[in-house]
Amino acid sequence: xxxxxxxxxxxxxxxxxxxxxxxxxxxxxxxxxxxxxxxxxxxxxxxxxxxxxxxxxxxxxxxxxxxxxxxxxxxxxxxxxxxxxxxxxxxxxxxxxxxxxxxxxxxxxxxxxxxxxxxxxxxxxxxxxxxxxxxxxxxxxxxxxxxxxxxx
Amino acid sequence: xxxxxxxxxxxxxxxxxxxxxxxxxxxxxxxxxxxxxxxxxxxxxxxxxxxxxxxxxxxxxxxxxxxxxxxxxxxxxxxxxxxxxxxxxxxxxxxxxxxxxxxxxxxxxxxxxxxxxxxxxxxxxxxxxxxxxxxxxxxxxxxxxxxxxxxxxxxxxxxxxxxxxxxxxxxxxxxx
Numbered sequence: 261x262x263x264x265x266x267x268x269x270x271x272x273x274x275x276x277x278x279x280x281x282x283x284x285x286x287x288x289x290x291x292x293x294x295x296x297x298x299x300x301x302x303x304x305x306x307x308x309x310x311x312x313x314x315x316x317x318x319x320x321x322x323x324x325x326x327x328x329x330x331x332x333x334x335x336x337x338x339x340x341x342x343x344x345x346x347x348x349x350x351x352x353x354x355x356x357x358x359x360x361x362x363x364x365x366x367x368x369x370x371x372x373x374x375x376x377x378x379x380x381x382x383x384x385x386x387x388x389x390x391x392x393x394x395x396x397x398x399x400x401x402x403x404x405x406x407x408x409x410x411x412x
Numbered sequence: 413x414x415x416x417x418x419x420x421x422x423x424x425x426x427x428x429x430x431x432x433x434x435x436x437x438x439x440x441x442x443x444x445x446x447x448x449x450x451x452x453x454x455x456x457x458x459x460x461x462x463x464x465x466x467x468x469x470x471x472x473x474x475x476x477x478x479x480x481x482x483x484x485x486x487x488x489x490x491x492x493x494x495x496x497x498x499x500x501x502x503x504x505x506x507x508x509x510x511x512x513x514x515x516x517x518x519x520x521x522x523x524x525x526x527x528x529x530x531x532x533x534x535x536x537x538x539x540x541x542x543x544x545x546x547x548x549x550x551x552x553x554x555x556x557x558x559x560x561x562x563x564x565x566x567x568x569x570x571x572x573x574x575x576x577x578x579x580x581x582x583x584x585x586x587x588x
Contacts (some may be wrong), residue, residue, distance in 0.1 A: 280485075302554060305443060305548035306548060308440075318539075319539075319548055319549075322538075322539050322540075322543060326540075329540070336416070341524070345446070346446060347446070347447070347448075347543060347544065347546040348443065348445075348446070348546050348548065349444060349445065349446040350446075351443045351444075351445060381452065404525060
């Protein structure tokens with residue numbers, strides 16, 4: 261019973277994930293794939309944390325229509341992206357282009373990883389050095405322990 | 413090194429970053445337009461008052477003009493109507509309305525009810541010109557120079573404050 265309730269609650273949240281999508285006829289499977297890829301990667305400007313495919317906003321519908329029309333006219337997906345960026349800026353891209361203003365965005369995580377690795381290596385080396393010092397004394401300690409056991 | 417130094421540094425950095433996101437006058441909903449200082453997208457649209465006649469961007473070349481995107485279904489447009497009217501009454505620039513995704517009959521009724529501040533309004537029934545201008549929420553207001561370049565874009569309702577502090581300085585500079 262509990263499982264059923266949980267399932268119902270979870271499925272209730274699923275419904276709005278895909279907003280009402282218009283039925284478009286595609287001439288080729290390639291065009292359909294391009295269309296679906298574009299509306300998943302382009303961002304809706306009205307509900308700003310949704311992509312075009314997930315948004316039910318009026319503007320999102322218009323931009324889906326624009327995307328479909330451009331692809332029907334034989335334009336390439338890159339041309340559609342260019343069209344959107346010219347009007348709405350880089351904000352419409354969920355996958356930002358790699359250029360001077362976005363270097364930090366793309367490379368930042370790797371930079372952070374390098375910094376963390378640097379500190380990690382330094383720390384591990386320090387720990388190893390400390391262990392080596394102990395090793396020098398290890399023989400002595402063992403000797404003392406052995407003597408103690410013999411005495412008992 | 414004091415064992416509190418690193419956590420404190422991390423905290424200060426984080427607080428600084430979050431504080432930057434909360435700075436005054438910053439609204440993450442406002443998407444800066446890539447069209448600033450670019451040629452205004454061309455249109456030729458039927459006038460609301462005389463649908464048989466068209467107004468095009470070419471007709472407006474050589475003068476400073478303001479394009480205000482509005483619709484009868486837009487509640488914020490009602491809020492800014494008084495401010496837009498105040499701007500129109502100064503007779504400084506040609507004020508063009510872009511009636512965005514609206515029923516012309518509703519639009520005309522709206523203008524009759526609240527008053528018509530526009531020199532003319534043009535009909536963008538399917539919102540395609542709106543897309544060309546990068547409109548994503550009504551109302552929006554553009555200032556276009558005599559050279560046909562978009563000089564300023566205001567997103568959302570214009571208030572008396574934003575009219576005086578943002579739009580008027582741009583207009584004054586353009587009008588010399």
